[in-house]
Amino acid sequence: xxxxxxxxxGLVQPGGSLRLxxxxxxxxxxxxxxxxxxxxPGKQRELVAAITSSGTTTxxxxxxxxxxxxxxNAKNTGYLQMNRLKPEDTAVYYCNIGNSRVNIGSWxxxxxxxxxx
Numbered sequence: 170x171x172x173x174x175x176x177x178x179g180l181v182q183p184g185g186s187l188r189l190x191x192x193x194x195x196x197x198x199x200x201x202x203x204x205x206x207x208x209x210p211g212k213q214r215e216l217v218a219a220i221t222s223s224g225t226t227t228x229x230x231x232x233x234x235x236x237x238x239x240x241x242n243a244k245n246t247g248y249l250q251m252n253r254l255k256p257e258d259t260a261v262y263y264c265n266i267g268n269s270r271v272n273i274g275s276w277x278x279x280x281x282x283x284x285x286x
Contacts, residue, residue, distance in 0.1 A: 171195050171274040173264050178280030185254050189280060191247040191264035199242035201267055205249045207260035208279070214263065218249060231257070254284045 177189040191203065204219040217229045218238040226238050237250040247264055261279040265272040 171197065171266060173266070173274045173277045175262060175264055175277050175280040178262060178282045180283045180285065181254055182286050183255055183284055185284070186250070186252045187254065187282060189249040189251065189262055189264075189282075191249075193245045193247070193266060193274065195245070198245040198266060201273065202269075203238075203240055203247045203264060203266050204272075205236075205238060205247075206263045206265065207258075207282075208263070209260045217262075220247070251282070254282075256284045258282060259284050 172194040174192045202221045208214040220238045240247045263279040265274045
């Protein structure tokens with residue numbers, strides 16, 4: 170089992186920035202891809218950014234150019250730098266690790282991001 174703990178969320182104004190962190194337990198973090206997801210009430214959890222074990226990144230169109238995903242394998246930690254935040258970015262943000270077909274980590278409680286004036 171891989172436990173994941175998200176942190177760094179908060180309340181920010183539109184145009185502001187936040188940096189989320191994802192701390193993973195165990196020693197297998199480095200061999201899997203990592204993704205950041207977000208979920209709002211009544212909607213499915215959506216993938217917003219992913220990074221492979223070798224560092225290749227992908228982003229949802231809605232966040233491309235504003236968010237940057239990164240990882241520090243030595244610390245078993247992933248990050249999501251969020252800039253120029255918009256109200257529609259408001260959600261609970263989660264991280265997970267896995268391969269192209271399935272996540273293998275246990276979902277954490279997520280971290281709330283609220284973008285509002």
